[in-house]
Amino acid sequence: MDVTDITELIKNTDRYNFHSHTEFCDGHAPMATMAEAAAGDGFEIWGFTPHSPICLDSPCNMKSGDIGTYLEKAAELKDRYDGSMKILSSLEIDYISHDFGPHIDYFQNMQLDYRLASVHFVPTQDGVWLDCDGRFERFSRYLKEDYKNDLRYVVEKYFENVIRMIEDGGFEILGHFDKIAGNAALADPEIENAAWYEALVDDVLSHASSAGVIVEINTKSYADKKRFFPAFRWWDKIRNASLPVVVNSDAHYPDKVNAGREEALKLLTQ
Ligand SMILES: [Zn+2]
Ligand SMILES: [Zn+2]
Secondary structure, eight states: OOHHHHHHHTTTOSOEEOOBOOTTTTOSSOHHHHHHHHHHTTOSEEEEOOBOOOSSOOTTSOOGGGHHHHHHHHHHHHHHTTTTOEEEEOOEEEOOBTTBSTTSHHHHTSOOSOOEEEOOEEEOTTSOEEEOSSOHHHHHHHHHHTSTTOHHHHHHHHHHHHHHHHHHOOOSEEOOTTTHHHHHHHHOTTGGGSHHHHHHHHHHHHHHHHHTOEEEEEOTTHHHHOOOBSOGGGHHHHHHTTOOEEEEOOBSSGGGTTTTHHHHHHHHHO
């Protein structure tokens, strides 16, 4: 599916989700259980996006040897829910560099319905790739011990990679483009007020606009942290750029299939 197919698919329904996790990555339930929960909640379109195989050591990511089994399970569920809920098989593909991202042949040749692209890893000044997603305690330790306490460096490097990922292309949906803000704003609550930070957001959006990708509004952290990714403060910019948007729960648990989506959808239509 391309961008137009996806926007066409959701034209008349809000009961969709293009970002969810599985037993093949750090999800907390088998795909069948997630699909059952989604169908029970009235979803019409459900996309699986396990964390892609990656060129780094990462316990959260799928092993490349599991791709075949994953796609088989997705195919089984496509049949099971045929006519009631459209199941889509995809991956949340990590972007590392020009050598590894959604655009490389490995992912382009895979039989996926669409591709969701995200940045989670940021290299240190010494070139060591660290996962900046996840708990603040870990991020805080990395910041002090590995990033020489230079928060602005981490944030700039993160956004630099988001922009490179958009330039390299090969995907339809841009995952949680300011995810770094979750941890960065805990380290410095004023960081998103800085002019240089806002300029990075503007840069991402102008690249997204030229590339014609869909911007994800990720609602996973709304219930506990009252934060969307991208942050609500940037939604006007997204609207002004006329960028297509999808609202995804990024569910890792069956009871979170719709978490935060209603709140985001309501805010979007205000
Ligand atoms: Zn992610
Ligand atoms: Zn995810």
